Amino acid sequence: xxxxxxxxxxxxxxxxxxxxxxxxxxxxxxxxxxxxxxxxxxxxxxxxxxxxxxxxxxxxxxxxxxxxxxxxxxxxxxxxxxxxxxxxxxxxxxxxxxxxxxxxxxxxxxxxxxxxxxxxxxxxxxxxxxxxxxxxxxxxxxxxxxxxxxxxxxxxxxx
Amino acid sequence: xxxxxxxxxxxxxxxxxxxxxxxxxxxxxxxxxxxxxxxxxxxxxxxxxxxxxxxxxxxxxxxxxxxxxxxxxxxxxxxxxxxxxxxxxxxxxxxxxxxxxxxxxxxxxxxxxxxxxxxxxxxxxxxxxxxxxxxxxxxxxxxxxxxxxxxxxxxxxxxxxxxxxxxxxxxxxxxxxxxxxxxxxxxxxxxxxxxxxxxxxxxxxxxxxxxxxxxxxxxxxxxxxxxxxxxxxxxxxxxxxxxxxxxxxxxxxxxxxxxxxxxxxxxxxxxxxxxxxxxxxxxxxxxxxxxxxxxxxxxxxxxxxxxxxxxxxxxxxxxxxxxxxxxxxxxxxxxxxxxxxxxxxxxxxxxxxxxxxxxxxxxxxxxxxxxxx
Amino acid sequence: xxxxxxxxxxxxxxxxxxxxxxxxxxxxxxxxxxxxxxxxxxxxxxxxxxxxxxxxxxxxxxxxxxxxxxxxxxxxxxxxxxxxxxxxxxxxxxxxxxxxxxxxxxxxxxxxxxxxxxxxxxxxxxxxxxxxxxxxxxxxxxxxxxxxxxxxxxxxxxxxxxxxxxxxxxxxxxxxxxxxxxxxxxxxxxxxxxxxxxxxxxxxxxxxxxxxxxxxxxxxxxxxxxxxxxxxxxxxxxxxxxxxxxxxxxxxxxxxxxxxxxxxxxxxxxxxxxxxx
Numbered sequence: 001x002x003x004x005x006x007x008x009x010x011x012x013x014x015x016x017x018x019x020x021x022x023x024x025x026x027x028x029x030x031x032x033x034x035x036x037x038x039x040x041x042x043x044x045x046x047x048x049x050x051x052x053x054x055x056x057x058x059x060x061x062x063x064x065x066x067x068x069x070x071x072x073x074x075x076x077x078x079x080x081x082x083x084x085x086x087x088x089x090x091x092x093x094x095x096x097x098x099x100x101x102x103x104x105x106x107x108x109x110x111x112x113x114x115x116x117x118x119x120x121x122x123x124x125x126x127x128x129x130x131x132x133x134x135x136x137x138x139x140x141x142x143x144x145x146x147x148x149x150x151x152x153x154x155x156x157x158x159x
Numbered sequence: 160x161x162x163x164x165x166x167x168x169x170x171x172x173x174x175x176x177x178x179x180x181x182x183x184x185x186x187x188x189x190x191x192x193x194x195x196x197x198x199x200x201x202x203x204x205x206x207x208x209x210x211x212x213x214x215x216x217x218x219x220x221x222x223x224x225x226x227x228x229x230x231x232x233x234x235x236x237x238x239x240x241x242x243x244x245x246x247x248x249x250x251x252x253x254x255x256x257x258x259x260x261x262x263x264x265x266x267x268x269x270x271x272x273x274x275x276x277x278x279x280x281x282x283x284x285x286x287x288x289x290x291x292x293x294x295x296x297x298x299x300x301x302x303x304x305x306x307x308x309x310x311x312x313x314x315x316x317x318x319x320x321x322x323x324x325x326x327x328x329x330x331x332x333x334x335x336x337x338x339x340x341x342x343x344x345x346x347x348x349x350x351x352x353x354x355x356x357x358x359x360x361x362x363x364x365x366x367x368x369x370x371x372x373x374x375x376x377x378x379x380x381x382x383x384x385x386x387x388x389x390x391x392x393x394x395x396x397x398x399x400x401x402x403x404x405x406x407x408x409x410x411x412x413x414x415x416x417x418x419x420x421x422x423x424x425x426x427x428x429x430x431x432x433x434x435x436x437x438x439x440x441x442x443x444x445x446x447x448x449x450x451x452x453x454x455x456x457x458x459x460x461x462x463x464x465x466x467x468x469x470x471x472x473x474x475x476x477x478x479x480x481x482x483x484x485x486x487x488x489x490x491x492x493x494x495x496x497x498x499x500x501x502x503x504x505x506x507x508x509x510x511x512x513x514x515x516x517x518x519x520x521x522x523x524x525x526x527x528x529x530x531x532x
Numbered sequence: 533x534x535x536x537x538x539x540x541x542x543x544x545x546x547x548x549x550x551x552x553x554x555x556x557x558x559x560x561x562x563x564x565x566x567x568x569x570x571x572x573x574x575x576x577x578x579x580x581x582x583x584x585x586x587x588x589x590x591x592x593x594x595x596x597x598x599x600x601x602x603x604x605x606x607x608x609x610x611x612x613x614x615x616x617x618x619x620x621x622x623x624x625x626x627x628x629x630x631x632x633x634x635x636x637x638x639x640x641x642x643x644x645x646x647x648x649x650x651x652x653x654x655x656x657x658x659x660x661x662x663x664x665x666x667x668x669x670x671x672x673x674x675x676x677x678x679x680x681x682x683x684x685x686x687x688x689x690x691x692x693x694x695x696x697x698x699x700x701x702x703x704x705x706x707x708x709x710x711x712x713x714x715x716x717x718x719x720x721x722x723x724x725x726x727x728x729x730x731x732x733x734x735x736x737x738x739x740x741x742x743x744x745x746x747x748x749x750x751x752x753x754x755x756x757x758x759x760x761x762x763x764x765x766x767x768x769x770x771x772x773x774x775x776x777x778x779x780x781x782x783x784x785x786x787x788x789x790x791x792x793x794x795x796x797x798x799x800x801x802x803x804x805x806x807x808x809x
Contacts, residue, residue, distance in 0.1 A: 064712055072712040076719050081727060102715050142748075143720045147708045151742040152651035152681040154556065154609070254540050257583065263565070263624030264583050268541055299790065300539045300775040411806050438779030441540075441772050445584030452584035454540075459778070466780060469770050470609040480808030488782065495785035 007032045010108055014055045016083045016132060024125050031114035037061075037101035044085060044099035051093070052109045053085035059105025064098040072098065076140070086133055088112035166359030168373035169380055172347075175233065175355065176207040178315075179278075181370045187276035187313055190246060192236065197225055199239040201246070204278065211236055218323040218506065220515030232347040234279055237323035238505050242434030243277055243284055244291060247308050250458045254304075254441070257452040264452070271304070276313035280341065282334030283326075283503040285316060287434030289340055293497040294437050313363060316341035320349075320387055322395045325506030327519055330398035333503040335391045343367060346384040356384050397519045399504060404491040406522075406529045411483065413528055419521060420479035422514050427460035429508035429516075430485065435501050438466070461485050486518065539775045542581045542626025545602060547619050553605060554685055557652060558617055559593065562602040562625065569599040570627075573634030574659030575766060575794045579774050580604065581626030582619075586612040589771040591656035591793070592630060596663055602627065605655035605687070631774040633794045635660040636764055637667075640736035643762070644672040646728060648749045650679035650721055650741035654687045656766055656793075657740050665701070674701040675728045679721035679745065682707055683714045702729060721745055725752035732757035738794075740766040747804050750797055763797040784809055 008029045011017050017025055035054075037043055043054060043061060054061075060079050064072040075097065078084050084107070087095050093112065119126035170178065182189045191204040194211045204210065215228040216236045228235065257264045280288075292309060295302040319326075319335040328334030337344045342364035346356040356376055359365045400406070430436040440459040445452045459466060461484045467474035475481045493501030502518070509517045544565040551559045564570060577591040588610070594603025608617045619625070637660055645664060649657050664674055676695065680686045686705060696703035704724045706717035717724075721741070735758050739746050746765050753763055769781035769788040781788035783803050786795065803809050 060717075062712065062718065070711060074710045074712055074714060074718045077706075077717045079717070079727070100712070139723070143723060146720050146722075146744065146748065149744060150681070150708070151745050152679070152685060152708065255538075257626075259583065262622050263544055263546070264626075266541055266544075266626070268538060295777065298776055300777070302540075302777060303538045411802075411809070437777065439772070440778065440780070441587065443581070443584060443586040449584060454587075456540075459780070461779065461782075467770055469768055474769065475808045477808060484782070484809075487784075488779075492782070492785035496787070 007034060007108065010057065014108065015081045016055050020128060024128055027118055027125060028110065028115065031111040033109050035109045036104065036106045039101055039103045041101050042098060043101060044095045046095055046098050048095050049093060050085065050087035050095050051112050053088050053112060054107040054109055056080055056082050056084060057106045057108060060102045061099050061105055062102050064100055066098065083136055086137060089133065166365050166368050167376040168357050168368060169376050170355045170357050170371055170373050172353035172355060174372060177371055179204060179207060181367060182276045182313065187274045189276045189278060191278035198223065199236045201241040201243065216323065218325045218510045220509050220517050221512055223510050232349050232353065234317045234347050235320060237319065237321065237326060238281060238507060240432050240511055243280065243288060244434055246275055247305050248291065248437065252456045254454045254456050259450045274311045275308060276315065278315040280314050280316045281319055282337045283328040283505040284434060285314065285337060285340040286333035286503040290435045290499060290501060291437060314341045316344040318344060318346040318388055319391050320347055322391050323506060324396065325509040326395050326504065327397035327399055327506060328504035329392050329395050331500060331502055331504035336388050348380065348383050350383055356380050399502065399519055400522055400526045403522045404494050406525050407487050407491045410525055410528055415524060415528060416479040416483050419482050419516065420477060422516055423478050423482050424513060425462045425478050425481060426513060427462040428511045428513065430460040430462060431458060432507040432511045434503060434505060486521065540773065542628045545625050545627045547621050547623045547625065549621055550619055553687055557605065557607045557687060559603060559605045560616065560619065570602045571599045572596060572630035574637060574663050575635040575656055576630035576632050577793065578627050578629030580616065582612050582615045585615045588612045589774060593655040593658045596659050597666060607652045628774060631789055633792055635738050635794055636736065637663050641670050642672065644730040644735040645674045646730050646735055646737045647676045648721060648725065648737060648739045650745050652687060653741035654678055657738060658688065660738060668700055672734065673730050675730055676701065676703045677721055677724040677728060678705045680707050682709050722748040722752040725749060725756065735762060737763045739764065761796050761798045764794055765797055766793045767795060767800060
């Protein structure tokens with residue numbers, strides 16, 4: 001376990017919270033802990049309660065979905081500087097996909113219930129959080145849409 | 160070939176055959192206006208009877224009719240569906256053929272040493288030839304076939320004695336007076352007589368003139384020629400706005416393109432009759448034995464959907480985009496590509512559009528749109 | 533028979549080797565029947581003629597420092613390219629070229645270079661990469677960002693791995709789809725741009741890939757502050773003649789065949805803004 005001061009610094013250095021008012025960063029640090037996952041270890045399992053979300057400091061995480069008859073399909077990989085998970089903001093707060101470390105991965109884990117409570121009590125904090133998570137969602141949605149186009153696929157397919 | 164180089168003379172109309180004979184005797188294939196299928200087209204001329212004496216034309220958007228007119232001379236008509244590009248840049252042209260040899264093949268390029276002479280070339284058509292010169296022989300690459308034929312081509316121009324309803328050469332700085340790019344220029348004079356005022360524009364033209372029996376041109380001949388050209392110019396009704404290159408580029412996404420699309424049949428007539436349109440496609444073929452292959456070049460048109468095809472689909476799917484490509488290329492982008500407009504104001508695209516879309520009217524509409532924006 | 537070189541008449545080249553790259557992609561190694569060298573600039577293309585079948589524009593994918601072998605990497609997407617796929621060594625092909633503009637490898641001296649590409653788009657950039665690596669000391673950071681459909685569709689995989697193992701060049705590969713045995717990235721190329729290590733104000737970016745991917749990549753580069761006239765894209769349009777005669781490849785006032793295929797983005801940005809141009 002690292003000290004609260006250490007977490008504070010990591011939060012302020014992570015791109016997801018960069019530029020956030022120090023007061024809010026301190027509030028978030030109160031809900032945060034430092035964790036690491038070995039390659040192959042799951043951070044998130046589909047269907048589980050979304051009780052944490054993660055800021056990746058080092059390493060890489062695959063967001064996966066298990067399909068019958070084959071190994072899991074990787075939907076996207078997340079890397080240093082990325083944020084993992086937003087189901088903690090969406091009732092009923094259950095994970096929709098798996099997330100698995102594909103190498104040794106160090107993260108800041110944030111207690112979702114703790115932060116939801118603080119955001120509920122201070123809507124300005126809530127607004128700050130949402131305005132940071134929205135661009136992430138938007139970027140991932142755009143990326144998903146781009147891949148839906150199958151840009152590098154055979155041009156004759158479907159004609 | 161340059162500007163009028165001084166030689167001037169009067170050739171009586173009944174001696175026109177001697178001009179034709181002299182051209183033939185110098186080994187040229189002579190091509191000029193002649194009547195065919197109720198239109199005046201360009202084809203081989205054997206003698207003066209092939210010329211459309213006594214025939215005039217009436218043109219308007221989507222309309223072309225010939226009429227007998229006893230007072231009409233040899234060149235009383237205005238431009239028809241043909242332009243000279245069909246001889247220098249043929250609608251179908253074999254570029255080369257190839258024959259299999261062992262594991263490989265050898266390529267043979269056809270040769271054509273025919274010297275062409277054109278008679279009845281209008282000012283706007285000289286402009287059109289010069290525009291195609293810039294495309295085919297003045298860029299980094301030269302089209303061998305075009306370049307050689309064009310270089311050896313004899314141009315006998317004609318000053319227009321009247322304008323069609325669809326003409327707008329004067330606003331394109333392309334007519335009606337022939338000023339350059341000819342060997343001989345004729346003005347048909349018919350006030351109480353039937354003569355040709357001949358002016359020379361090149362050493363070739365000078366030499367040709369010397370072969371003819373002519374009389375000296377007098378002041379009154381020039382006065383009649385000038386008056387006739389002034390009257391022709393004054394009768395031109397249509398015009399192209401001078402700011403159209405920029406205007407079109409400012410309104411590439413205007414809704415008016417859809418309005419044009421609703422009328423345009425995408426038939427490509429405008430591009431085929433246009434004397435400057437140069438787009439083509441190539442086709443590679445083999446015979447049944449697979450031993451002999453040919454490459455042919457054919458006129459193509461930006462109105463064809465396949466024109467912009469790349470694997471996966473065509474870039475210009477809509478008729479609106481295809482009309483926009485044609486008119487912006489012609490009136491805007493041509494300036495950037497070749498330093499001039501791609502339009503001579505000949506009016507063929509107006510006459511031969513089956514639904515009568517008028518390039519000058521559409522240009523005027525975009526200028527209105529531009530003023531409002 | 534005319535002997536003067538007509539730009540529409542091909543020169544004969546012999547297939548020396550054909551190498552399968554991917555399920556639908558292969559590389560031809562050719563030499564001129566005349567044994568002449570074939571100098572070209574990175575980014576230029578040739579028209580390849582298959583006897584009796586037709587002609588296709590294909591960019592050169594070989595090393596500009598080795599002009600004795602002409603290398604083309606081709607994806608079989610139509611009848612001519614399918615035909616080329618069944619070529620054997622010893623077969624003769626017709627070649628016209630090289631045509632078109634080049635990647636600005638000289639102007640970019642002293643700059644950081646970001647190469648952004650996807651799918652077969654890596655092929656036209658490979659000559660530029662060879663040039664950059666051969667003159668490594670003349671450039672700042674070199675970053676290659678490459679996207680493919682699946683791990684099995686990664687073109688020049690061995691070379692990418694070799695480049696990746698160098699310490700003086702950074703290579704990131706991402707795929708659109710993968711199963712869990714792939715330990716690399718899954719995601720789109722533009723996302724790689726946000727995190728790549730280069731100095732935006734002193735960067736030249738070279739992009740080649742599907743037009744949508746290029747559009748989003750330009751946006752990501754602009755968001756990082758790369759100057760518009762330092763972004764170069766290679767455009768694809770229908771090309772029949774390659775010399776500005778046939779009109780098919782026009783893009784606004786540009787002929788992609790002779791003014792491009794490589795353009796500074798500032799010169800053709802309207803193509804990304806205006807549909808069906």
